[in-house]
Amino acid sequence: MAKDKNISMSVIRRLPRYYRFLSDLVDKEVDRISSGELAKRMNLTASQVRQDFNCFGGFGQQGYGYSVKALKNEIESILSLKSGYNSVLIGVGNLGRAVAMHMEFEARGFKLIGAFDQDRNLIGKPLNHLIIKDIDGIDSFCDENKIDVAILCIPKEAAESIVEKLYGFGVRYFWNFSHFDISVAYPDTIIENVHMSDSLMTLCYRITDAKRNITETIQK
């Protein structure tokens, strides 16, 4: 399968969602699915599904539908979910703990090899298969291990200084839950932000907008 080099971010961002739906279908032992049926389940149009898949050379024959399992495996391979990138978790408060416990890192392309905090009450305690380490030891950990990704579950101010340090050790990839906008300060990094409070504020706007529209419709 040919891989197009200039795939837009909006197509790429849909791939994990395809992957989730296809994994579900595999679990439900569905063998084949048409682009129309897949589109319907995902609230897309059949032509959008076909266009998306065409970016990667297409996965099926017109009229026969897609093999669910083959398609899932293709997308898994495009997303490189078997990469096992070495990752460290910075911050094991409520959020960091939830991230560590909740996410299937190995199935998503990552391997959690360290967890760090500054809280004396947490250091030395277990977190899944790891023991939480003192953040002061991050330098020697970086010397001894090749870290691909840092997962930041710390406040903005703490993130600013730890990113500077990790960047110095060559870390360029971040999964960022903090409010520090890393890419502004470090343009040569790759960042995925999870800004939960932005999502919550957007929801607030959309609810207010919907309520206003309902009121206006009633008044007409």
Next chain:
Amino acid sequence: MAKDKNISMSVIRRLPRYYRFLSDLVDKEVDRISSGELAKRMNLTASQVRQDFNCFGGFGQQGYGYSVKALKNEIESILSLKSGYNSVLIGVGNLGRAVAMHMEFEARGFKLIGAFDQDRNLIGKPLNHLIIKDIDGIDSFCDENKIDVAILCIPKEAAESIVEKLYGFGVRYFWNFSHFDISVAYPDTIIENVHMSDSLMTLCYRITDAKRNITETIQK
């Protein structure tokens, strides 16, 4: 300030980010800022900033920059962050707990009025100002309270059945951390999804793509 009714979602999704940056500037006691300076700090272009603000009638006079405090207040008002929408948390596992402890609901337009779980070990325990309630009591809670928003921190299968129930009680707004695609089954709802694993998979793709490009550049 006139509010345009047809503001694109991409503009709306930038508002929380503006709001965060402006809150920061207020904290740092910055009085005025030009669109150019704000754009630089946010990795946008000055013309994009001006265009975004023009959607809401514009906030400043050419050449004078914006009053940081006034701009922050305007955006707060557009986002309706003082709405205090009644919200319930469904699922107080690691993720639900992190969401409850980590988010400043009141400053984001929401009010957490209930937290529910099915785990006997959690029911009756405190969570911030709340006591965790048995999920079996959600019906009577819905009868007695007007719920605007449900926050779903539960697995997909549990989400499917609880959404059906809440929808029956008139709940139409969801902050969804589960993998259940609510809007496919219930098109007349407003959903903000936080799909953390999609973000992680996207990161995996982007890292792999970046590493491939580096390798190819070296080989050339």
